[in-house]
Amino acid sequence: MARYEHIAGELRDAIVRGDYQIGAQLPTEAELASRFNAARGTVRQAVAVLVSEGLVGTRQGARRIVLGSERSQSFAELHSFAQWARSVGHRAGGLVLDSRRRPSTSSEAVRLAITPGEEVLAVLRLRRLDGEPVLVERTVYASWIAPAVEKLDPACESVTQELYETVGLVFAYGEHLIDAVAAGAEDARLLGVRRGSPLLRQRRTTTSQEGRPVECSDDRYRAGSVTFSIRNSTTANSLVRRAGD
Amino acid sequence: MARYEHIAGELRDAIVRGDYQIGAQLPTEAELASRFNAARGTVRQAVAVLVSEGLVGTRQGARRIVLGSERSQSFAELHSFAQWARSVGHRAGGLVLDSRRRPSTSSEAVRLAITPGEEVLAVLRLRRLDGEPVLVERTVYASWIAPAVEKLDPACESVTQELYETVGLVFAYGEHLIDAVAAGAEDARLLGVRRGSPLLRQRRTTTSQEGRPVECSDDRYRAGSVTFSIRNSTTANSLVRRAGD
DNA sequence: TAGAGCAACTTGTACAAACAAGCGAGACCT
DNA sequence: AGGTCTCGCTTGTTTGTACAAGTTGCTCTA
Structure with a gap:
């Protein structure tokens, strides 16, 4: 060190x-x-x-x-739902509900820096915190990592950690877009809330050490279950506000 | 420079x-x-x-x-709704709907580092972007800055800039908590959405250069109007995820 | 007493040098 | 052909020095 x-x-x-x-x-x-x-x-x-x-x-x-006294999280804790849950003293659960290969949409292609239509792996996961369902994850993986993802246990707790141990993949950089959306029919059913109720949405793209995009994801948290926190200043600024659409 | x-x-x-x-x-x-x-x-x-x-x-x-090619915002652009709007090519409007002094609640006292019950100034503002109402701001100011805030024009576009020009106050540090909530009756009326519809909530506390808390605020954006964006990595991390409540 | 101004203190910027540590490509070997 | 090894390149860490620039409290003055 x-x-x-x-x-x-x-x-x-x-x-x-x-x-x-x-x-x-x-x-x-x-x-x-x-x-x-x-x-x-x-x-x-x-x-x-x-x-x-x-x-x-x-x-x-x-x-x-x-200015503050709260321990800030490591990138790994922020990226991995399971590692975060553990670090804050909760138990994470997870289950793959659907996993299929399909051609990428144009917006996915941009985010993953691939050609539109190139095959990707789309995974739908429900995540629990201390037994309660709190998060619906819709993740799209680039095709080169798809085989490793498909081999994972559907109930695998930490995808991040598993991918590191099996193929040595480390997530290094991430971009996050945060906004609020109304729960769709599927979201509502999985999270046990009413349709149209508020969800906190985090769209993220993660890349490897070499800057190669690995996955992009649309994560929806049940309102009240999770809050994002950022500190910034005139000298250190990372939060950015953007107009919708 | x-x-x-x-x-x-x-x-x-x-x-x-x-x-x-x-x-x-x-x-x-x-x-x-x-x-x-x-x-x-x-x-x-x-x-x-x-x-x-x-x-x-x-x-x-x-x-x-x-890794990316988007210009990041200055702290001022992030903090001030008006300055942000201008920098992204939109027009900001604003109107004070209510302004009154009252004793602080205990949570406000903690965030403003004052004694509970000490008088604060509570202001309710509706903000527009290109004429459309997009944001309800409920801001609480510490008593030492309250007189300057009360003197402002109710339709003042940029409170931040006005406070700088009149009393030389500069906002320097900010903490932001971001989550999703359902619109209450007042929110719904002001923003022109249905009650219970999703809003993006940003609770922030701002302090002066000397680290003295100036204001804390509960800002609620209409869904779809604004997105927050953060980039992070293993070497530079500022986004933190927290469990609700 | 209120304000100006000075002086000590503290952080910011810039340069130079040396070594540590990780990466990548080409050479080499089997 | 495929894997291993080595070497040069590049970034990371640490020390030392010098000066610039902003803050703060004290003193002196009007």
Whole structure:
């Protein structure tokens, strides 16, 4: 583990533990440098991690302040429903309800960077949190990964982890579009809600380390079951608002 | 403007312009350094900006690749409905429907870091995009900023900009919780949708440069009018998923 | 007493150098 | 032909230095 990662971890722990209250000032770079016996540049790198996580605010000339105290999730925890559930102390379940190959639509082709009509694997999964159905996942996999997906256990808990262990595939980058939609007939039946009731929709595209698109998915959460959280600032911004359609 | 910001801008422009296609490789650090006549560290800082924006993917040993080509928004554009609307080529409207002082609830007190019961200013605004009502904003302001807010024109387009010009207040940090809810009676009436229809809810808290909470708000978008977008990766993560309630 | 201005402190930017670590392609071997 | 190995390339980490720029509190003055 890199030096700056270690320092960032120590500081993050201290903040989460409450050693530094929200609104409190962090020690100066010079003090942190001497405390951890590192160069100032290394300390800056460590603090930059916390700033990008939204835990710490910084502006030139003034001491850094603590903005939040919640541990942020790793990419894996965010991407994998099962890993996320485990990390927040819940039990995830899952079941494949349908899995079939078909030609890709034009919008899928764009998102997966393939030619329209090229074969893809469409999978419908129902996900449970502590037994309760909370999420309908409609995922489309590029054809080159389809065979590995088809070999998975239909009740497989973590697809991400399984794909890593069987074929060494790691998901590295993701794009997420978040909006609200009304439950369709199938959504309503699977989630046990009325048709037209609100669902939180997350459309995502995931790519491998090399930047090759692996899957795109339309995930619909039952209202109240899940919330997305983002911290941003003038110096670190990742949330973007877009007009519909 | 800093050297690294200039380099980041040049590279971003080149990507947005299409000089580097999605999936293509970026020049090496050494080449960029010589091209811009800068030290390698400066180039790294520039590229780090693009990585944090999700435009570029990077991993040790391999050349960097282009992941996306969309311009990301500034914090101001994200925070201010009016500035965002302008930047994406739409016209924003707004009207204050109600504005009154009242004691804060306990949850508001936590979010604004004040003592429960301390007076706050609650404002109800309806926002339009190109004439269409798309957003109901229920904002609570801390008492120290309330006088300035009360002096604003009820039809004021950009509250953010007005507060900056009148009292020099700048919003610097924000936390956002995003989920889906059913429209209540008031929401439905104002937005012109049926009761119970899906709305995208964004609860946000904004703080000043010094980390002092200024306002917290419950914003509800008509379904289909707005989408939030985030890019993340194993190395840059800001989106967090949370269990409901 | 209120405001201007200074001085110490703190973070931001830039450069240079050296080594570590991962990737990829071509050479080599079986 | 197919797999392995090595070597050069590229990005990642760390240290050190110097100066720029913004903040904050104190002092001095009107």
